[in-house]
Amino acid sequence: QLVESGGGLVQPGSSLRLSCVASGFTMEIYAMGWVRQAPGKEREAIACSSSQRGNTFYSDSVKGRFTISRDNAKSTLYLQMNNLKPEDTAIYYCAGGGGFRESCPNIPQDYDFQGQGTQVTVSS
Secondary structure, eight states, X not given: OEEEEOOEEEOTTOOEEEEEEEOSSOGGGSEEEEEEEOTTSOXXXXXXXXXXXXXXXXXXXXXXXXXXXXXXXXXXXXXXXXXXXXXGOEEEEEEEESSOTTSOOSSGGGOSEEOOOEEEEEOO
C-alpha cells in the first residue's frame, strides 16, 4: 500500500514537499517514483529513484525544480517541489516498479502499483 500526503493549494513560485509511506512490501527493492495527471491530460512520469545505486531520473518538465528522495528505513518516498508553476497542477501519485535495478520505468504504465494520489493546485 502507498499513501501520499503533502498536497495542497499554493501560489506560483511556492514550494511543497510530498511524502509517500509504503507498507506491506519492502520498498528498498523497488524503483519508486512519482506520476502525475493533470486535468484532461495523460499521466506523466516525472521523477524516479532506482532501487540500486541511488540513481534518480526526472522528466524535462520538472528537472531542476523537483527533487526525489527516499528513506528506505522509514519506507518513505519524498518529492520536494520548488518554484511551482500553474502547469504543475495535477494529482500526484506515488508508484513502485520491480525489476529495474539501476534504472527506472520510463512511462507510467511500466510501474506495477501506485497510491491513491494527492492533489496539488498551483494558482494565484
